[in-house]
Amino acid sequence: MSDINHRVRKQIMGYIVSQSISAVCELGVPDRLADDACLLGDLAASVGADADALGRFLRVLVAEGLFAEDGGGRFALTEAGELLRTDTPGSLRHLVGLMSNEAYLVWGHAAHSIRSGKESFSAAFGKPYFEWLSENPSAADEFARGQAGLVELRLLPLLDHDWSDVGTVVDVGGGTGALITRLLDRHEHLRGILFDLPHVVAEAPSTFGSAGIGERTTVVGGSFFDDVPGNGDVYVLSQILHDWDDASAGKILSSCRQAIPPGGRLMIVEQVLPESATTHPMALLDLHMLVLLGGRERTITEWRRLLTDHGFTLDSITQGPRSSVIEAVPV
Ligand SMILES: C[S@@+](CC[C@H](N)C(=O)[O-])C[C@H]1O[C@@H](n2cnc3c(N)ncnc32)[C@H](O)[C@@H]1O
Structure with a gap:
């Protein structure tokens, strides 16, 4: 052969x-x-x-x-x-979980995404992924555990950041609170607001209580397509915008833009896609975001444009071992 x-x-x-x-x-x-x-x-x-x-x-x-x-x-x-x-440190076991079960089954319908430019989850399961998760608690738990398990790797460039002039961090779409927990544990002066869909944050107050950070945290349930909590100094969007196409990602950015007080800023924890053709894991993740959610990974040019179109200017990019932190300030 x-x-x-x-x-x-x-x-x-x-x-x-x-x-x-x-x-x-x-x-x-x-x-x-x-x-x-x-x-x-x-x-x-x-x-x-x-x-x-x-x-x-x-x-x-x-x-x-x-x-x-x-x-x-x-x-x-x-x-x-x-x-x-x-x-084990740096374990990818959570990624195995996130690429299995329904995330694997949806790929049987991937041609729908090429034809339509949209997600295929609805074609396979009858409704979009996050809606489906809200009705399937065990899959939602597994998804939340998978995301929380990857937070450690995502967090590295954030943990070492200089937080001395920051009072309150708002984690927008912060899941079950893994990122807030690690951040507040490391930086004892910080306060945190966790914001995600109501069913996702339901257990967070008791999780924060057990972690000894209950006094410094607030938990808010809602949709970032409506609004996000105000009064934060830093708004974190970790692995949120890549779940959505430009129109929806723009709405999320606009909600943040409205909530951010003067002097506040945005820290986006995401991947930056290479500009050229590649089978880099980020390019595979880009396709997975399309097929599962209708989202996309973005190049620097695309990040800059998305931010500019929704009231922010890209300030800096810090490359971590897995994800980058893209800092943006309101204009
Ligand atoms: C890929 S996960 C990222 C979680 C977390 N930020 C992290 O880095 O692990 C996307 C998160 O967006 C949340 N989400 C989806 N739709 C939402 C909405 N309309 N409003 C608020 N959060 C939403 C999901 O519940 C989920 O926790």
């Missing part, structure tokens, strides 16, 4: 790799191998798998460099495979 034929066949069947990763994670295989290599039979018995089937999945994932086999049927995690554990 020619190299080209081989490569294209692998590309066509690429989802088998990603869903094999998802399946072994669901069974807890990477966590089981955290401390020690393990014989296939023992591994299968301890995670509740059929040994022959698990061995066949692992054959593919050994070739992908995620697991290693010693030639005697004993399997271990490689350095790359370590990232699939739940409890």
Whole structure:
């Protein structure tokens, strides 16, 4: 078989790799191998798998460099495979969850997005993703846990920021409050306002109470298409605007623009898409945002234009290990 034929066949069947990763994670295989290599039979018995089937999945994932086999049927995690554990620094296990289940099923309808330029979730599930989540509590919990699990990586450029002249941070679309919790834990003078849909923030007051930051936090439920809380010094939008097309992202920015008092600013935690053709993970995420939500990742030029069109000017961009912080001020 020619190299080209081989490569294209692998590309066509690429989802088998990603869903094999998802399946072994669901069974807890990477966590089981955290401390020690393990014989296939023992591994299968301890995670509740059929040994022959698990061995066949692992054959593919050994070739992908995620697991290693010693030639005697004993399997271990490689350095790359370590990232699939739940409890390791920089873990990507939450991303596996976010790319599985309904996020995977929606891709069966992706042609709808190419034809229409819109999300495909409604074509697959009958309504847009966030609306569907509000009616599916277990999926919503999983989504919130997945997002909270990725906050650690997103947060790095924010945590080291100079917060000395900031009093109150408003986390717009802040989910269950993971970002506010880490930020207020690190910077003891800060106060935080968590804003998200009512069902998403319902448990946040007790979470903040347990974390010892109840006195310094306010929780507000609502939609950022209506308005967002006032009186903040810094408004954080972390992984919000990429969920939406330019018209909706513009409405969110306009709500923030109305709420931000003089001297306030916006900190957008997002990816900056390279300008040229690439299979960079951000370009894949760009397609996922389109198919799942009708959103998009943006290049610097697109970020600048979106902000300018809605009453802000782009002030600076700080590149973190995974996301950037785009600072903008009202004009
Ligand atoms: C991709 S998550 C990002 C969560 C969090 N900021 C983070 O960085 O992990 C998008 C968030 O937007 C929230 N959201 C969606 N529609 C909303 C709306 N109309 N008003 C307020 N929040 C909304 C979701 O509930 C979710 O928590």
